[in-house]
Amino acid sequence: MLGLTLPGDTVLYLLLPLHAAAFGVSLAEAGLLLAANRLVRILGYGAVARFYTRRGPRAACLLAVLGAAAAAAGYALAHGVWWLLLARLVWGLSFAAMNIATQALATALAEGAARRSGVSRAIISTGPMLGLLAGAALAEFAGPRAVFAALAGVALLALPFAWGLPRGPGEAVQTAGPRFGIPARLDLWSFVQGMALDGVFILGLSVLAAAALPQGAALAAGAALAARYASEILLGPPAGRLAERFGALPVLIAVSLGSAAGIALVGFGALWAGAIAVVALRGLLQPLPAPVAAAANPGPARVPALARMATWRDMGAGAGPLVAGVLLPLVPPALLYGGTALALALASLALLPRLAGARGR
Template identity: 75%
Template structure:
């Protein structure tokens, strides 16, 4: 695949994921606030929010083989249809069992779309960081708009209508999925998904736990508490706070890719992770620290998001690249699945300063352990042991 074909395929895959991802991100906003409306308890809502990531831990290998055997077109087309069905399930099938089935379908659907976006963005080494940055910006547009609109629609007409609409929007991704390359995908068989993790896998786990788990759940809860607790104000506050995270990816994702091209993706990954760790710790102090720390984290996250895929691609050239990307996503899902559970258990019983301080310390340690910090700009990172 030449650079022009990689650009086109990466763009189409990113649009498909951007149109389907709101079915998940909006659920993170509305399910905890409307748990009774969906026929579940608050504790069951936490389980449902983690379920899609947990199924990907075990399903990524199967989805990666599907991607290899059928190619990105077939894998992403099935994923788009699965996304639409899961969103309709959220709207029409209340109760833990049916919602759990819908979450599992979405988890596998996202796995296919996620593998495609990362594999196609790095299919050609030249410009991989640039494509990755553009990809993150395209993908983030869907959740950003969906979170704000979903909060407003849910308060006026209820949360079920939101997911019926999102199911229809997901189907708009079909033409883009059908334009992806057909035939066989890249070989994905290689090193096992588990076993002793590489340092980049450890970082991915901690990053998922901290920035996709503890930060997201805690930010929603703390923002809602600070602006009036339950009700419309809480939903809009939480929606705006989460939407800002995706707005930063749109605005700063391309800049993060450009910085990686200029200074080296591995070096920028370490520096931005360390800065994010310090901002996380600041959130725990509340007051002005909450808002300054939250704003800093979302801005840094926008710069950080494009970097893992090109770093892993440099560490794992050739046929090992796609399996390594799948492992990276698996470890991130492990962390992001554990993060909301940990935050839900710890925030009610421990001071936020301690929870966020320990989370930031873990991210800082994982970042400083990564290889590549001392590399000169443009020097490829060595393979992580």
């Protein structure tokens, strides 16, 4: 489902800043629109998780697929910030439902959870990768509106998959604690990971691609963003197998430290080497957080923990572009990317006591 519905969101990140005037918004309003779906997820994940528990994956995902198609149609038809904002809010809640269902179903059984998560991530990433490449090409010839009209139709193809999910109530879950209280170590890592890899690094990678290929900026930026999803397709399943063999948490710590090193390389001038390293390691990292959170929160605490972790990641991913956009013109890249790399490394090392505790049991 996410493989068919997610392209509407990822392609908007590519086309809205490049064609803001065609949508009737300023660049500042475009930034607001790109952040809005994360804001509604931060506020709404708990309510979506409760709806998932009461109504189950089929009902939640059927509504989510229809919402995703409606959001993409809104991008194709709406003009001006308010209607587009409504479409972004609908998409944010739709993604929250499908994301919770995907992670909850993949981790329902502890045995093989990391392997299933890796395969699932590879399938999901195929859609955004192809959508970015095809959407960038189509926008060059038909304009951005036609791209989203096509993606609305693609999203509706997910309805049969949603219908095939289990009906009836979902598994019982505990009421999650305060989502904005003191975060657990894994929540803090999720925030920093979202800020570093989904915020600061992605913005830098897009700028780098556009600067290297000034002609055809949409194609250049689309290819750069698509490389992230290609790495998840290729490396998601191997990451699951590594986690099954060595444990999801130690692999997550090692890959996070490697990602921090790659971000530091970008800041200190080895732009392409650092970018390739981070993109490749991102493919290994993506399937790992859900099994780690599930193992640390067994039983009915699992789904609230997944939703809470996703909330912290969304906050980080929303803060990252703002941090980069404000600081990049003011400070040297070495300071911005070096500081980001240091924050990710420290958040990863903070998980070592949890690893020692797991080995002691």
